[in-house]
Amino acid sequence: MQDTQDWYGPDTATFGDRVAAAREVAEMTQAQLARRxxxxxxxxxxxxxxxxxxxxxxxxxxxxxxxxSMMWLINGQGEGLDAPMEEATLPASAHEILNELRELRTDMLARVEQMARLEKKLRTALKDAGHERAA
Structure with missing residues (x-):
């Protein structure tokens, strides 16, 4: 079985991963937790x-x-969840795929942020161009 800190630590799991895992262990849906x-x-x-x-x-x-604990949600350290049992039985290739998926997810989030910044710049440029034509 893997060490809990390794499974839910910052190098393996994100804040969102820990929230989702804890919610599932608590047997709550997103709607139930959101309401509470x-x-x-x-x-x-x-x-x-x-x-x-x-x-x-x-x-x-x-x-x-x-x-x-709050610290466990933030960085995976402290009182939290045990590592999932089925994870330890996954073949090495599955671990590689999971790591690649996590890297891809991180890259995609960075790209979404980049797109938002570019969209804001474009809106500003279009707004400025509109003001210049009106003047």
Whole structure:
């Protein structure tokens, strides 16, 4: 069996991975956890997809509801979940694929952020061009 810190640590799992795993172990749907936290499902989904992070008060509530520590949610250290049993039985090739998927996910998130910055620049440029024509 793998070490818990390795499985849920920052090199292996993201904040969103830990939230989703803890929610599943607590046998809650996204809708149930979102309702208990007083947030929209889309907000919880964005946390689980690592598109945003909760403020400290929501993080504290979430840790309590999921029966894990805040530090474990943030960085995988402290009171949290044990490593999944089935992970230890996966062949090495599956581990390689999982690592490649995580790298791809990280790259995709960076590309989404880059697209958002470019879109903002384009909007600004179009807005400025519109003002120049009007003047």
């Amino acid at each position: 936290l007083g947030v929209r499902v889309a907000t919880l989904r964005s946390w689980e997809n690592d598109l945003s992070e909760p403020r400290a008060n929501r993080l504290s509530m979430m840790a309590g509801l999921l029966n894990v």
